[in-house]
Amino acid sequence: MANPFRNFITVLLLALTVAGASVSAQDPGPPKDDPTVPKDRDTVLRIQIFLDRNLFGPGKVDGAVGEFTYKAVVNYNYAHGRRDLYDWSEVQEAAEHEVPVPYAAYKIRADLVPYVNPHLPEEPEHQAKAPFMAYRSLQELIAERFHTDESFLAVINPGKNLNALKPGDIVVVPNVRPFKIEDVKPLASYKADPALSCNTIVIDTTERMAAVYNEKEMMLAAFPITPGKPEFIPVGQWEVKTIMNTPSFRYDKQFLEEGVRGTEAYQLPPGPNSPVGIIWCGLSKSGIGLHGTASPRTIGRSRSAGCVRFANWDAIRLPTIIRPGSKVIVR
Incomplete structure (x- = not known):
């Protein structure tokens, strides 16, 4: 048939x-x-x-x-x-x-300080003991909040010591709609939706782009991605099964490098600096998902094991265009 x-x-x-x-x-x-x-x-x-x-x-x-x-x-x-x-x-x-005005002035609020931990360890075995995978600096938080990186913040804030930012300081930023970490509801899950679940997301691992289409085959959105390593890319047609905010992450070095589950692993807490970022879209292909990242500046360059990474500011928008039941085509 x-x-x-x-x-x-x-x-x-x-x-x-x-x-x-x-x-x-x-x-x-x-x-x-x-x-x-x-x-x-x-x-x-x-x-x-x-x-x-x-x-x-x-x-x-x-x-x-x-x-x-x-x-x-x-x-x-x-x-x-x-x-x-x-x-x-x-x-x-x-x-x-x-967008008549491309820049905005942003005043750092005190309630963002809890999302920063300058002492967050680099090693997974120590990160597993942390309560939250926080930003390592206010500079990193602001860069991600306004969809840019620390280098460009330095360019548009000449003479300002961005390494010593504190609440009350004013920073020039791109005039984007900000990604607000404080609005990401912990462990919130997203249910199937009559309209959004009918959309399809196409993951093009060569172009390193993900494009979303509706039932009428109209392109609705497209975002840069980092695909998995070539030997682990799950080429084929799958389905979104779950979407959840702020997941914890099982760090397994052997699995990430070889695609085989290892005996030594660490359960990392959630947060923007988690290897899977602030959202997880699990697929019908076991162990594979669409998710955020701890390093948005590396999107399109470095590779994960088999998953598909988005910048956190793009990943958080996925539930507005796809839901459980959405088809996922990986090519």
Whole structure:
């Protein structure tokens, strides 16, 4: 008997292939002589913020035209029916309208201090004894909160000692919708949803992108990812079984390196610096999930054992577009 979902899968894969046709994993970005690609940092930042707000993640927001900003523009154009997928002009115009001010001033609140532990150990055997996998500094917290990294914070805050931040200090940040760690409800789980559970997420391990489609085969969102090691990638069709905030994590070095469960492991507490970040989407493939990360700046570069990592600020948005029952296509 023919599989009624087969043609739908073919369309999904074809769509993602078309959207990223010239955007290989080694592609550094658009041609340097492309007149539609802006060169001004603030213009690029404004475009990144716009794309991020509209669920087309550019990776870290830093005012630079990198691989994932380029792919975000292509995917956004594809999703909105643009004829020229590589033309930045319409995206730039929309960004100038929606994001007139690319920077904001953020005053550090005292209630964020409990989410920071400068003494969080590096070794898993010691981390297992910690109560929470906290940020190691307010600088790290603010960088993740505003979808960027510490290096860009330093660029836009010249002369400020970001290593000595304290409550009451004011920091210039990208004007994104912040990822608020204090709003992540511990151990909250997400149930199936009549609409969201019908969406499909396609994990493209070559392009290092995850794209979400609805039942009408329309692309709704796309985010950069870090896929698993090639030998552990669970190619095929799966299903989201569970979605839960702030999971604990069984750190098993042998499993992470060899894909075989070891005898020595450590149960790490939850938190933004957990290896699985602040959310876990478990799949019908045992032991494999979509999850956050402790190192958002490494998204797209380093590899996990077999899971798929998102920046925490993207991972926390997954329950708004997929739910248990959603199909997951890994290719």
